[in-house]
Amino acid sequence: MAERGANLPPRYLRTQEAARFLGLSERTLEKHRTYGTGPSYRKLGGRVVYSVEDLQRWADRGLVSSTSDPRGGAVLPAKRQPASTAATGERVSR
Numbered sequence: 100m101a102e103r104g105a106n107l108p109p110r111y112l113r114t115q116e117a118a119r120f121l122g123l124s125e126r127t128l129e130k131h132r133t134y135g136t137g138p139s140y141r142k143l144g145g146r147v148v149y150s151v152e153d154l155q156r157w158a159d160r161g162l163v164s165s166t167s168d169p170r171g172g173a174v175l176p177a178k179r180q181p182a183s184t185a186a187t188g189e190r191v192s193r
């Protein structure tokens with residue numbers, strides 16, 4: 100028997116669903132969009148949607164196994180970042 104979802108298109112989530120998927124508030128996800136630090140998203144007819152795969156990929160950037168793990172690809176906070184940091188996702192030493 101064929102898998103039920105095999106012929107369905109990729110699943111896209113609106114901001115509220117995406118925020119719930121990530122365990123974030125909608126406002127935090129909106130801030131990430133504004134600052135360019137969040138997951139990739141699409142605009143479809145004026146609506147913002149996220150693919151589940153993009154959300155998972157973004158969340159996986161913060162995956163660590165201990166506090167001593169290097170944080171080169173860490174998920175950045177939802178605040179304004181220097182231009183080079185927002186594009187690469189790298190942290191800036193202060």
